[in-house]
Amino acid sequence: xxxxxxxxxxxxxxxxxxxxxxxxxxxGGILSITQPELFDMGMEGLRVLQLNPELSDNPKRLGEIxxxxxxxxxxxxxxxxxVTPLHCDTGGRPEWMDFMLALGEYDNG
Numbered sequence: 001x002x003x004x005x006x007x008x009x010x011x012x013x014x015x016x017x018x019x020x021x022x023x024x025x026x027x028g029g030i031l032s033i034t035q036p037e038l039f040d041m042g043m044e045g046l047r048v049l050q051l052n053p054e055l056s057d058n059p060k061r062l063g064e065i066x067x068x069x070x071x072x073x074x075x076x077x078x079x080x081x082x083v084t085p086l087h088c089d090t091g092g093r094p095e096w097m098d099f100m101l102a103l104g105e106y107d108n109g
Contacts, residue, residue: 001049003058007065017068024070031072035095042072
C-alpha cells in the first residue's frame, strides 16, 4: 500500500486536512447512523493501518497522516471548478453510498 504522493510531505493539502476535521467527523457520524456496517468496516481498516504501519511503503508518514485523518473513508477526491462526466462507482456495493459535498456558490448544481 502506498501513501498518496500528495501527502508524502507537508503542503497545503495537509493543512486543508487539518482544517477539515469537523466536516469529516460529521460525515463519519452520518455514516455511522445511515450505514453502520460500512462505518465499522472503514474504521476497522483504519485501525489495521494504525496497528500495522509497515503495510505501507512509508510507515512513518502513514502514522502522521492517520493522526489528522478524521474520515471513516480510506480515500478522498476533490473536484474543483470543473464539470464532471456522469459515472458509475464500480468499487462499492449497491447498498453502500458515497458522500458528495458541494461547497461554495455555483449555478445549475
